[in-house]
Amino acid sequence: MTTSASIQAQECGVGSVATTPIRFLPAYLLLGAAFGFVLTRSEVVSWFRIQEMFHFQSFRMYGIIGSAVVTAALSVALIKLAGLTSATGEKISIPSKQLGSGIRYAVGGSIFGVGWALTGACPGPLFALIGAGVSVSIIAAASALAGTWIYGWLRPHLPH
């Protein structure tokens, strides 16, 4: 349970721990660029859209998040059903998240929520905004790094 691999497996964005062959990296750059492009054109990166969402004054953000989840869930179900192998030759599998006491999800999630409303951006948009010309987002991103670092430092003392 305490090996770094199992700790990592509890974090999001960590599936396969295999090294990615360098020839695949351009594909990740391209996918990332497509993601940043969609986030920006769909205005998910806009502080105004986030405020509109938290005031329940438009269906837009709920429609976006909801249809993203449905699309992703159907895709994941199909991938599991077909037992697909990735382009790198691994059997596709998604690690389950450890529930534990659940405190980290409730408390950490709420803290992120406060930050999401204040900056009007979650981590993806925070970086897309730097490219989109809201250059002061570099400071918000640096501050987010500081927040993550402080979490890492306090981690042994926090309830999970």
Next chain:
Amino acid sequence: MLVSIHDEWPWYVAGPLIGLFVPALLILGNKVFGISSNLRHLCAAIAPGRVEHFRYDWKQTETWNLVFLAGVVLGGFLAVHLGGTHTISISPATRALLSQQGIHDFSGIAPRELFSWHALLTLRGFVSIVVGGFLVGFGTAYAGGCTSGHAISGLANFQLPSLIAVFGFFAGGLLATYFILPFVIG
């Protein structure tokens, strides 16, 4: 064409496209879609210090995600330079409410009164940029994911922890929207 790169994309185009990044990353390299873990990888790369949480071989296993993140910045740049910008057409009710609270410039992606280098040294700019950014970084690290990792990847895989996290996202967001922002942005 279904949508033009110059217009705002409707939710039923944007949402499914965003959802497709989950299977795309799985199929490409058995990778789980999640942006906020990059904050951890960047800490591990830049300043791991003596913090155990940041001492792992990020180069070996996480380079793909940092490359993806670099792509996100590039994508933001391309979206604006190929598609241009226009005023975000938020609902008139939100616009009225925000003007009442003290926001008057509705011309950018984010209000310049809060998100500009000039605003950084004002109380409301500092709270929006620095305090908000810090809480995003701390909260996502504590929760082990953000909107992409929990709300999209996690819910799509029916993970209870992600559902709890998403309730937290909205609880915190509503708290800040109703009890913090009105006093800060005015």
